Amino acid sequence: MSQAPLQRTGNLPDINQRNADWYIDKIVQYLVFLSGISAIVLIVGIFVFVTVEGLGFLLEDFSFKEFFLSQWWEPTDDDEPTYGILALIAGTASVTGLAMLVAIPFSLGSAIYIAEFATGKTREFLKILIELLAAVPSVVWGFIGLSIMNPLIIDIFDVPVGLNILNAGIILGLMAAPIMTSISEDALKAVPDRYREAAEALGGTRWQVIYKTVLPAAKNGLLGGVLLGVGRGFGETMAVLMATGHAINMPGSVFDSVRALTATIAAELGETAVGSPHYQALFTIGIFLFSITFIINLTADLIVRGIRKS
Amino acid sequence: MDTGIDVNTLQSEIESGAELAISTAALNLWYGSFQALFDVNLDIKKGRVTSLIGPSGCGKSTFLRSINRINERLGYVRINGSVDVFGNNIYAPEVELVQVRKQVGMVFQRPNPLPTSIRENILFGHKLHNRDRKYSRDDEDEIVESALQQVLLWDKVKDRLKRKATDLSLEEQQKLCIARLLPVKPRVLLMDEPCSALDPKGTAAVEELIWELRGKYSILIVTHNMAQARRASEECIFMLMGKVVEHTVTADMFVTPAHQETADYIEGRYG
Numbered sequence: 001m002s003q004a005p006l007q008r009t010g011n012l013p014d015i016n017q018r019n020a021d022w023y024i025d026k027i028v029q030y031l032v033f034l035s036g037i038s039a040i041v042l043i044v045g046i047f048v049f050v051t052v053e054g055l056g057f058l059l060e061d062f063s064f065k066e067f068f069l070s071q072w073w074e075p076t077d078d079d080e081p082t083y084g085i086l087a088l089i090a091g092t093a094s095v096t097g098l099a100m101l102v103a104i105p106f107s108l109g110s111a112i113y114i115a116e117f118a119t120g121k122t123r124e125f126l127k128i129l130i131e132l133l134a135a136v137p138s139v140v141w142g143f144i145g146l147s148i149m150n151p152l153i154i155d156i157f158d159v160p161v162g163l164n165i166l167n168a169g170i171i172l173g174l175m176a177a178p179i180m181t182s183i184s185e186d187a188l189k190a191v192p193d194r195y196r197e198a199a200e201a202l203g204g205t206r207w208q209v210i211y212k213t214v215l216p217a218a219k220n221g222l223l224g225g226v227l228l229g230v231g232r233g234f235g236e237t238m239a240v241l242m243a244t245g246h247a248i249n250m251p252g253s254v255f256d257s258v259r260a261l262t263a264t265i266a267a268e269l270g271e272t273a274v275g276s277p278h279y280q281a282l283f284t285i286g287i288f289l290f291s292i293t294f295i296i297n298l299t300a301d302l303i304v305r306g307i308r309k310s
Numbered sequence: 311m312d313t314g315i316d317v318n319t320l321q322s323e324i325e326s327g328a329e330l331a332i333s334t335a336a337l338n339l340w341y342g343s344f345q346a347l348f349d350v351n352l353d354i355k356k357g358r359v360t361s362l363i364g365p366s367g368c369g370k371s372t373f374l375r376s377i378n379r380i381n382e383r384l385g386y387v388r389i390n391g392s393v394d395v396f397g398n399n400i401y402a403p404e405v406e407l408v409q410v411r412k413q414v415g416m417v418f419q420r421p422n423p424l425p426t427s428i429r430e431n432i433l434f435g436h437k438l439h440n441r442d443r444k445y446s447r448d449d450e451d452e453i454v455e456s457a458l459q460q461v462l463l464w465d466k467v468k469d470r471l472k473r474k475a476t477d478l479s480l481e482e483q484q485k486l487c488i489a490r491l492l493p494v495k496p497r498v499l500l501m502d503e504p505c506s507a508l509d510p511k512g513t514a515a516v517e518e519l520i521w522e523l524r525g526k527y528s529i530l531i532v533t534h535n536m537a538q539a540r541r542a543s544e545e546c547i548f549m550l551m552g553k554v555v556e557h558t559v560t561a562d563m564f565v566t567p568a569h570q571e572t573a574d575y576i577e578g579r580y581g
Contacts (some may be wrong), residue, residue, distance in 0.1 A: 200417075201378060201418075
């Protein structure tokens with residue numbers, strides 16, 4: 001094969017002309033890149049900020065044993081302030097746990113209905129409604145807990161206070177249900193239709209097809225949805241603050257008032273001196289919360305991603 | 311209850327000399343407002359392999375899918391006329407869909423094993439239809455082995471029954487999909503282009519299997535591949551635009567087609 005001599009100067013006159021479009025394209029690329037990495041910048045920034053603010057406490061007054069194992073959260077005690085978050089963890093955990101008991105059947109049921117039974121307009125309508133429900137501000141939910149659930153619980157169960165785990169658990173469960181429904185519905189929709197067809201052709205009824213084929217095939221996505229709900233429960237502040245009664249308590253029953261980690265930060269941060277041990281202790285709670293929700297959300301995300309790939 | 315029907319079919323069997331597996335009368339089918347089948351009258355004999363050929367959209371798959379009523383999944387399908395499977399009209403109001411699916415098994419175009427183990431796939435239909443009886447593990451093992459033996463898959467997979475069925479090759483998956491029908495003891499097997507996702511080797515293997523199963527089951531197979539219809543079926547039905555054009559012994563269809571449309575299609579002038 002004969003090789004033609006390499007031509008260094010072409011005959012096309014404008015081959016190296018750049019016009020405005022080229023510059024706009026470059027600028028847009030950079031802008032979009034910046035927006036894209038802003039999520040990373042922000043999350044790292046927040047983590048650094050929270051850590052730095054809480055660092056003083058972590059280095060000086062922090063005692064692992066007291067912090068995690070003492071149920072006495074008395075940062076304002078003049079003589080001997082104690083910083084034990086066990087009761088707060090118990091509060092958050094009990095409320096979130098109850099919320100999941102409420103939210104899982106609710107969200108799974110509605111996800112199955114929307115994905116497997118509803119058709120056409122009903123389906124679209126329901127999906128929009130669920131998304132609207134997810135957008136209800138948490139203070140509104142808190143208000144419902146305070147003014148509707150509270151007297152209702154007092155009436156029905158004949159207890160002195162209606163602001164307790166039961167109240168907050170139900171409210172939080174209803175709050176977490178929409179997002180869990182959306183994720184679960186996605187997971188069910190991701191199950192290939194040929195599985196349903198196969199199971200139905202083998203003689204499965206609607207429910208058998210769902211129970212024996214669709215749910216097992218979607219189990220990772222459903223688990224991801226539940227974990228996101230748990231993450232939501234841990235991180236929720238306002239509704240929990242309003243509905244739990246905000247009393248530090250090791251809960252013994254669902255009718256006990258409790259206090260959540262998040263609500264503690266929200267309620268106390270404004271009243272502490274910046275840089276004081278109390279202030280720093282609250283930030284340490286922040287670090288703890290941040291780590292937990294980060295782990296939960298990351299796990300959920302990895303699980304959900306896992307099924308998308310396969 | 312339906313003794314009357316049985317006597318009638320018995321009579322017609324005696325008259326025609328062969329028992330009919332499937333018999334349709336004036337079957338019309340609409341998807342919404344689109345009519346896909348027009349007055350289909352077909353008698354498909356017991357124990358034979360019957361192939362359905364015709365160009366895309368001619369209604370052959372639709373016809374196949376109306377014999378186990380899997381069409382109804384779509385929700386906007388309307389049907390009139392009757393489809394008798396061994397003398398029972400499966401569109402009669404008192405008919406239980408689950409029983410229809412038990413008698414009429416189906417193999418799909420794309421192998422669709424369930425995302426569980428090979429063993430669970432084989433036992434899936436069996437368990438659905440035998441809920442009131444308890445089977446021991448040994449019984450189940452036997453069922454699995456016998457089903458896989460019949461589709462000539464046992465030797466290949468006997469050591470990995472716990473493995474996911476979706477990890478098998480397409481050919482093996484399709485054989486598995488046939489195998490899992492057998493424990494339910496269907497009388498009719500419907501196959502919707504069962505080889506179209508397979509390579510030539512897989513196609514040959516599945517065709518051979520179909521040929522093996524002939525006699526024990528009445529098999530109705532839709533195919534795009536005329537050579538396959540010719541090789542692997544005893545009777546052949548040619549459909550066009552939702553109507554049946556011709557139904558004869560396969561050898562005759564390909565040698566002396568009675569209709570011009572059939573001849574043109576077979577020769578590849580269209581379709």
